[in-house]
Every structure is written in structure tokens, then in C-alpha cells.
Amino acid sequence: LQGPSSSGKSFVLDRVADLFPPEAVLRATALTTNALYYLPPGSLRHRFVVAGERSRIEDDERAEATKALREMISSGKLTKAVAVARQGSEPETILIEQPGPIAYGETTTLMKVFDEDANRCLLLTTDERPVQTKRIITTLGRRYATGCKGDAERIIAKHHAMQRLLAVEAAPVRVPFAERLAEAFDHGRVEARRAFPHVIGMVMASALLHQRQRQRDADGAILAAADDYQLARHLLAGPMRRSLGGGVSGGAARFLDRLLGWFGPEAEFTRQEARKHETAAQSAIYAWVGELVAAGLVEVVEEARGRQPAKYRLPATGVDAESANPLPPIEIVFR
Structure with a gap:
């Protein structure tokens, strides 16, 4: 989550994390190079890892420090061979395995993030406009004046119950139209190789959330539908413009x-x-x-x-941040 200082990046990420049950969240304001490897086995499986502010230093050392995160995000697990000294005997090499997968979120004021990290994530930005600042201050003023926090606790409890129910009723998701989507996908940029799984992942998440409204195949897998792709296409328009269309925030x-x-x-x-x-x-x-x-x-x-x-x-003209969606139109995928 990118944005200027004081634009609410940490607030947004923390509020999103609040919607997940405590047992599904790992909050870590800082992660050292080997921190994820040495957690108790299973600590990262299906966890939302909420990190703090990203280091402003973008160099080889920082790239090495985030290597474990890249591996976990890409492959869904961590493996590391470590030499361990045993008292009175020769050193022994053991294999540390940490299963995932994880969801991961962090904030930064940097608009240029290390490429190997950036292309594994979706880049979202805060709204720095004065009109948004006015909305925030007005809401805070109302809250301080009335002491009312609305129905946040009820909303959070509902999300916790829903997420726990999903865990109990977990089922695989299949995307029947994935081949048609792949055929229509923009192949012009190498970034598409990582962008396509992001889109499929969003489609699968939507289908899982709407599983009671989705059909199942003979093996019980949830079948993603056109509505799932339409929602994914809408939510990913901004990040995909930057990944595939050369757009800006x-x-x-x-x-x-x-x-x-x-x-x-x-x-x-x-x-x-x-x-x-x-x-x-x-x-x-x-x-x-x-x-x-x-x-x-x-x-x-x-x-x-x-x-x-x-x-x-400067160029001759500006750029429309809300320009055409680079993802294939739904009528092309489902014609």
C-alpha cells in the first residue's frame, strides 16, 4: 500500500487486518531475514502477514532480506538447509520447511519498489486529495463530538464468523474459463506472467466467497462464474494498469x-x-x-x-489514471 506520509496507509492495513480472526493474522512491524523460517511449524499456513512500514533502503541487502517473503508468496512454502553443530559430533545439515500459503501486506512511501517484490504484489495507493482529507476530518469530528464509533464491533464480528465458516467449509475452486481468459490476456509484457495468476487468484477468492451461489463439479469443486471475473476485473483495474498498461498511480x-x-x-x-x-x-x-x-x-x-x-x-498532455482497463472485457472471455 503506497502513499505519502500521513495519508492513512497503516490505518487502512490495520483495519483490514481487524476483519480477520486473530488466529488468522500474524502482525509483525519488522521482519528479519530468517524470521519466517524459525517460527513454529505451521505458523504461516493460511495466515495474513501484516508487516509495518517498508524500509526506505532499496539495495542488495534489502533484497536478500525479503527473499523469504518472495519465496513464500510465489511457491506457498519455505525451505532452507541449515548446518547445525551437535555437541561432541560433526555438524549436521537439517532441512527447515515452513508451509504456507500466506497473504502479505505492507505500507511504504516509496513509489518505486524493488522489482522482484513489486511484481509479486498488487500495488494500491492511498487517496491524498483534499476532498478525502475533508471526509476524514469530518468523520473524526463527528466521532469526537458524539463518542459514537458506529457498529464497527458488529461488522468485525460478522467478518470473523464468515471467515471461520469458510475455513470449516473449505473446498477447491476451479476456473472453467481460465484457458479462454489466458488466450485473451495481454501477452505483450513479460509482467503478464505474474499478473495472470493475480487475476485468477482474485477470481477464485470471489468464487469461494460466493460458494453458496456457485455450481459444483462432480468432485465437489466450486466453479467460478462470469460474475467472479467481472468483480476481479473491476477490483484489479488500477493495479493491472500499472503492471500491464504502463500506467501510474x-x-x-x-x-x-x-x-x-x-x-x-x-x-x-x-x-x-x-x-x-x-x-x-x-x-x-x-x-x-x-x-x-x-x-x-x-x-x-x-x-x-x-x-x-x-x-x-513535461509531456504535451496529462494522463488519465482511470484509463481503459487492460484486462480482457467480459464479453470477449465469455463470447
């Missing part, structure tokens, strides 16, 4: 529109000049500029040298 797209308003189409600017106009934090400005450069929407005209800041060139 909503915050970066809105920032680009403001840049065009301040400096004009195809004008040059520096980040320092942008800071004179922008009310968001410096870290957000730098992150948005980096995201726009990575997407090819803003050009680096001159690299920074000493105290001389880097210069950038």
Missing part, C-alpha cells in the same frame, strides 16, 4: 496535471520549483516525479550535478 497522475497547470505543456522544471507550488510533502513530490519518469511520462533533461538540481521536461 492516481496521485502521480493528479500531480502531473498540476505540473502542467503550473509550468505548461512540454515545459522544463525542477523538483525544487515544483515544491514552491505543491502542498504535499517533499517525499511525495520526489516519489511522484520518480514514478512519472519510470513510466516515460516525464523526461530527464539534465541529471543533477553537485548543487545543480536535475531538470525534467
